[in-house]
Amino acid sequence: MRKTLLTLTASAATVLALAAPAAAAPTDDTIVTFTIGTANLDITAPPAINLGAGFVGGTLTGQIGPVTVNDARAALAATWTATVTSTGFTTGGGGAAETIIPGLVEYWSGPATATTGTGTFVPGQLTAAQAVALSIPRVAFSKTSGSGNNTATWNPTINVQIPPAAVTGTYTAVVTHSVA
Numbered sequence: 001m002r003k004t005l006l007t008l009t010a011s012a013a014t015v016l017a018l019a020a021p022a023a024a025a026p027t028d029d030t031i032v033t034f035t036i037g038t039a040n041l042d043i044t045a046p047p048a049i050n051l052g053a054g055f056v057g058g059t060l061t062g063q064i065g066p067v068t069v070n071d072a073r074a075a076l077a078a079t080w081t082a083t084v085t086s087t088g089f090t091t092g093g094g095g096a097a098e099t100i101i102p103g104l105v106e107y108w109s110g111p112a113t114a115t116t117g118t119g120t121f122v123p124g125q126l127t128a129a130q131a132v133a134l135s136i137p138r139v140a141f142s143k144t145s146g147s148g149n150n151t152a153t154w155n156p157t158i159n160v161q162i163p164p165a166a167v168t169g170t171y172t173a174v175v176t177h178s179v180a
Contacts, residue, residue, distance in 0.1 A: 042070045043082055043179040051160065060160045066113065068153040069141065069179050078119060078150055081142040082179040086134035089160060091169030098167055103135035105173070106159040112141070114153040119146015123154060131159065140177060 046065035054060040069082055084107055089100040108125035115121050124139040125131055132138045141154055158175065 040070075041073055041080055041179055043177050044068050044070070045175075045177045051158075054160075054162050056162050056166050057164045058162050060162065061157060064156045064158060064175065066153050066155055067140070067177050068151060069143075071117070071143070071150045074149055076147050078117070078147050079143050079145065080179050082124075082140045082177055083137045084124075084134065084140040084156070084175065084177050085137045086158075086175045087173045089171035089173040091167065091171045097165050098169065100160060100163060100166060100171060100173075101135070102173075103133045104161040104163065105134045105175075106131040106161075107134050107138060107140070107156055107175075108132070109140050109154045109156045112152050112154050115151065117146060117148055117150025119150060120144045121152045128157070131157075134158075134175070 045067045049062060049064055051060040051062040067082070069080060071078055071080055086102045086105045086107075088094075088102055089105070090098055092098040108128055108131040109123045111123055111126060112121050120143065122142045122144055124141055140156065141152055143150060143152060160171075
């Protein structure tokens, strides 16, 4: 009987040893993060144009050339507004008779000539009848809805009214397009 009891005790000990949970190995967690960066929201316009020649009291009209907004932000809400401003046109020393003020410079964007991406692209001034004086910053074009990467191109027109008191010379101004 002793032998049987000893065998049963040994068997029970073996079963307990096999059934006991293994000791947990030490663990450590690592939190992994990354960021998807945003690319640029850019605008490009021709570096220079020449409207030709005009006479006092007349108006010069010409297209600036393609202006393009490139939105590579891949944003969930990819909206933007492009604005336009102008300095005064000056010649010589820029005196009163040598300056055409921005209020005499009209701008209209016209329709988009090309777009990519989704959403609603809105011209600031669709037609010549909607032309605005550049005496203050004006909306040139906007994107009011949509997501992801997109582009819009338009070919705006400007009118420069030459005042009767303007002197002869070559007049220069800076028309600036910006986007935000």
